[in-house]
Amino acid sequence: AQSVTQLDSHVSVSEGTPVLLRCNYSSSYSPSLFWYVQHPNKGLQLLLKYTSAATLVKGINGFEAEFKKSETSFHLTKPSAHMSDAAEYFCVVSPYNQGGKLIFGQGTELSVKP
């Protein structure tokens, strides 16, 4: 069965310092992997996606993620946090050939201190 585990429910960083949000996945076949961001009481916005091309994926707002098959990980990083990055982040897997169904991690709340 496919699953996604976000290793931290809450991460707090200072503005200008690096961000690391950790995600591990389990999938029988090569999945598609995504990171979404959600600001309070809003829908989800796609940050980036991996679909078996380059293992280092660049997304919007300076975020990027690296797909590591040997570690079954897809961690999200950003070199320098901004106050506007404070939000909830979801790591998501779309299993192969299942009509676009998405399996969500539990979410990581990112706080950014001035």
Added chain:
Amino acid sequence: DGGITQSPKYLFRKEGQNVTLSCEQNLNHDAMYWYRQDPGQGLRLIYYSQIVNDFQKGDIAEGYSVSREKKESFPLTVTSAQKNPTAFYLCASSIARGDRNEAFFGQGTRLTVV
């Protein structure tokens, strides 16, 4: 502008009532999805539809019903059988073909039982 529109943004339901949440998309996507979001639990799939006049149960379909009479519309009815309906409901759509499987989300409907 293309996108997904959910209405209403806030909805209040009395005990024993059925309520219907609206979801419309003009992205020409074949697949549409309904998710429920509760604090600390990520998003859970209620129902999904890959084509007009066809839909499948997700992981938590009990107490919910859907229809897909038009490609653009995928309304969700929360019935009186759903014992704990208070939650944030998100609708999404996707091309869901090949590696074009990222989902686009509406802004959500917050349902509260009063």
